[in-house]
Amino acid sequence: MPGRSRSAVAAAVIVGAALPALYGAAVGAMVRYNARRLGEGDLGPQLRAYAEDVRFVFPGRSSWAGEFNGKQAVEKWLRRFVDAGLRIEFDDVMVSGPPWATRVCLRFHDYCEDETGETVYTNEGVIYGHARWGKLTHYVVFEDTQRGEEFDPYLAARGL
Numbered sequence: 001m002p003g004r005s006r007s008a009v010a011a012a013v014i015v016g017a018a019l020p021a022l023y024g025a026a027v028g029a030m031v032r033y034n035a036r037r038l039g040e041g042d043l044g045p046q047l048r049a050y051a052e053d054v055r056f057v058f059p060g061r062s063s064w065a066g067e068f069n070g071k072q073a074v075e076k077w078l079r080r081f082v083d084a085g086l087r088i089e090f091d092d093v094m095v096s097g098p099p100w101a102t103r104v105c106l107r108f109h110d111y112c113e114d115e116t117g118e119t120v121y122t123n124e125g126v127i128y129g130h131a132r133w134g135k136l137t138h139y140v141v142f143e144d145t146q147r148g149e150e151f152d153p154y155l156a157a158r159g160l
Contacts, residue, residue, distance in 0.1 A: 020095075027131075028093035031106060039087045043078050050074060051135040060145030063152050084160050086112045086121070102131040110143075112151070121151045 034046040056068040056077065068074045092107035105128050112121040125143025129136055 023099065024093070024095035027095045027102070027104060028090075031090055031093050031104075035088050035090060038078070038082060041082050043075065043082065046078060047071060047075055049134070049136050051132070051137045054136055055138045057140040059140070059142070060148055062145060062148030063155065064148050065145070080160065084112060084155055084158075085114075086110055099133055104129050104131060104136075104139075120154055121147065123147045 030049065034049060037043075037045045050071050052071050053069070054071055054074055056074045058065050058068070058077075064077070064080075066077075068077055088108050088110040090106050090108050094105040094107075096103045096105075105126060107124075107126055109122070109124040111119055111123070114120050123143045125141060127139055127141050129139030131137060
């Protein structure tokens with residue numbers, strides 16, 4: 001390349017290749033941190049990750065199902081998640097695209113234990129979403145919806 005040294009071109013290639021991996025690692029760390037805080041009852045970090053007009057879709061026929069538009073609607077859903085004692089852990093976080101058009105795919109498992117420590121609910125699935133400049137704009141949860149329906153009587157008995 002005229003006017004550029006081979007070492008400068010090599011450095012640019014290395015940096016260009018490393019940046020997506022660093023961005024993906026940063027998003028993964030944030031996702032796991034937010035889940036940990038959510039499990040502690042703190043919705044703040046997760047809510048800060050949402051755009052004001054976020055759209056969240058949870059398919060199925062359980063009491064969790066629906067389409068939730070806007071941060072306030074999603075906050076109500078998350079508050080119920082926390083109040084029910086649900087915990088979510090991410091097994092894999094995949095990130096693609098630049099910060100202004102990011103796609104995320106999160107492999108997770110979630111569970112709930114009763115007051116004695118017995119597991120009363122467990123599930124696994126994938127969350128697929130879009131983000132722009134660090135704010136989640138749209139996401140969909142894909143998990144075994146029948147398990148959610150089977151969990152509903154337990155929640156109803158506890159006023160949740």
